[in-house]
Amino acid sequence: MTIIHPLIPTHCPSCKAPLILTSTGVDLFCGNTDDCPAQILGRLSYYCQRSRANIPGLSTKILEKLINQNQVTDIFDIYSLDYNLVSQWNGFGSKSVENLKNSIDQSKNTISPTKFLASLGIKGIGIEVASLICNQLEV
Numbered sequence: 451m452t453i454i455h456p457l458i459p460t461h462c463p464s465c466k467a468p469l470i471l472t473s474t475g476v477d478l479f480c481g482n483t484d485d486c487p488a489q490i491l492g493r494l495s496y497y498c499q500r501s502r503a504n505i506p507g508l509s510t511k512i513l514e515k516l517i518n519q520n521q522v523t524d525i526f527d528i529y530s531l532d533y534n535l536v537s538q539w540n541g542f543g544s545k546s547v548e549n550l551k552n553s554i555d556q557s558k559n560t561i562s563p564t565k566f567l568a569s570l571g572i573k574g575i576g577i578e579v580a581s582l583i584c585n586q587l588e589v
């Protein structure tokens with residue numbers, strides 16, 4: 451009987467940074483937290499979900515394009531998007547740009563401190579913990 455050992459990747463498929471093995475020896479992760487496009491996309495997609503900051507206009511596909519063009523790297527970039535650049539995209543007409551802007555503005559104007567905190571993707575801080583923190587801080 452031949453034992454086949456799986457080939458364990460050594461570098462992140464997204465940014466090519468060396469992968470880090472956790473102390474448990476089970477999980478591999480990319481240590482390029484700030485600049486890895488796949489991690490940025492994951493964080494921003496999570497933030498934009500309906501149950502989070504609720505920005506349905508920012509689909510994964512649009513986020514990917516914005517990240518590839520270095521237009522967004524964190525959630526704050528979402529709120530200062532260059533709509534002139536977006537309006538130059540193929541198939542992205544003025545109505546699409548307006549819908550995107552409205553979607554982002556609505557999120558900005560309606561998100562509660564609790565939902566904002568829970569949307570950041572901080573380990574262990576979901577909506578319940580965020581609510582406790584905001585209540586304690588009286589925000």
Ligand SMILES: [Zn+2]
Nearest residue numbers: 462465480486
């Ligand atoms: Zn990476």
